[in-house]
Amino acid sequence: MYTIHPLPVGESVEPEPRIFYLGDCSKTVRLWTYFWLVRGNGRNILVDTGFNMAKGETFNPEMKQPEDWQPLSRLSKLGVSPEEIDMVILTHLHWDHFSPTARQFESAVFWVNKTELEAVLAPPHPWFAQFVLADTIRQFKDQGRFREVEGDREIAEGISVLHTGGHTPGNQSVVVQTSLGKAIITGDVVFTYRNIEEDVPVGFNSNLMECFAAMQKIRAQADIILPGHDPLVVERYGWEIG
Numbered sequence: 001m002y003t004i005h006p007l008p009v010g011e012s013v014e015p016e017p018r019i020f021y022l023g024d025c026s027k028t029v030r031l032w033t034y035f036w037l038v039r040g041n042g043r044n045i046l047v048d049t050g051f052n053m054a055k056g057e058t059f060n061p062e063m064k065q066p067e068d069w070q071p072l073s074r075l076s077k078l079g080v081s082p083e084e085i086d087m088v089i090l091t092h093l094h095w096d097h098f099s100p101t102a103r104q105f106e107s108a109v110f111w112v113n114k115t116e117l118e119a120v121l122a123p124p125h126p127w128f129a130q131f132v133l134a135d136t137i138r139q140f141k142d143q144g145r146f147r148e149v150e151g152d153r154e155i156a157e158g159i160s161v162l163h164t165g166g167h168t169p170g171n172q173s174v175v176v177q178t179s180l181g182k183a184i185i186t187g188d189v190v191f192t193y194r195n196i197e198e199d200v201p202v203g204f205n206s207n208l209m210e211c212f213a214a215m216q217k218i219r220a221q222a223d224i225i226l227p228g229h230d231p232l233v234v235e236r237y238g239w240e241i242g
Helices: 071-077 100-104 114-121 134-142 193-197 208-221 232-237
Strands: 003-015 028-040 043-047 087-089 109-113 146-149 153-156 159-163 172-178 181-185 224-226
Touching: 003 071, 003 172, 003 232, 028 071, 071 100, 087 153, 100 134, 109 114, 109 159, 114 134, 114 146, 159 208, 172 208, 181 208, 193 208, 224 232
Parallel strands: 043 087, 087 109, 109 146, 181 224
Antiparallel strands: 003 028, 028 043, 153 159, 159 172, 172 181
16 A cells, blocks of 8 residues: 655646636636655655756746745655655656656656657657657656556556546556555646546647546546646645545
8 A cells, every 4th residue: 555645846827728628718727736755565656756947937937836845855854865766657748747857866767658758759740849848858768767658557566557648648647556545646637626526628638538538537446536736635635645
């Protein structure tokens, strides 16, 4: 069994249509950007890497990141050093989920969906590559630090991935067995609880029908749903889940 620590690294206010498909253009939505520490079975596993605003300003200059919200600060507060991370599972490769912070985790194996990596390095259209830190991705690819995964599969005892697509071609959700049941860290195919509870796809998507299918799949399997950007995660479950 594992416990999950949601670790917010940034706060932003986004136009509603970016978060909810065909949303109200006059409204905005407050979001947190998370990465996640999964602990158990003698392991320290990250889902995504977080980011520092030195890089993030290029993509979203309105994002706010207090000093103590930086990724390594978050881990330090939990008594975890970078070298103690042995695995990183990437939900997708957007800049706020995979960043140069990854270089600090020198002992870690990085799992990424094969379709996601292909869509970034050989994009079918430039749109698919404009939200990533391509130099860091290419460096990790060239150094052989990625393990590519296809479809749904277990990658460690009690931890598996579900390929959902939807937000990006290779978005994958992460399934974690906890004492409270099966928790699914959705990645960005689900930004908020409203998306999945009202069956409203994310506005920022690469395939609308994949979004609908992914939400159905997650609802059917999860005891606990952990959306990619909802501050309500902590309100509902606290800072340690399971």
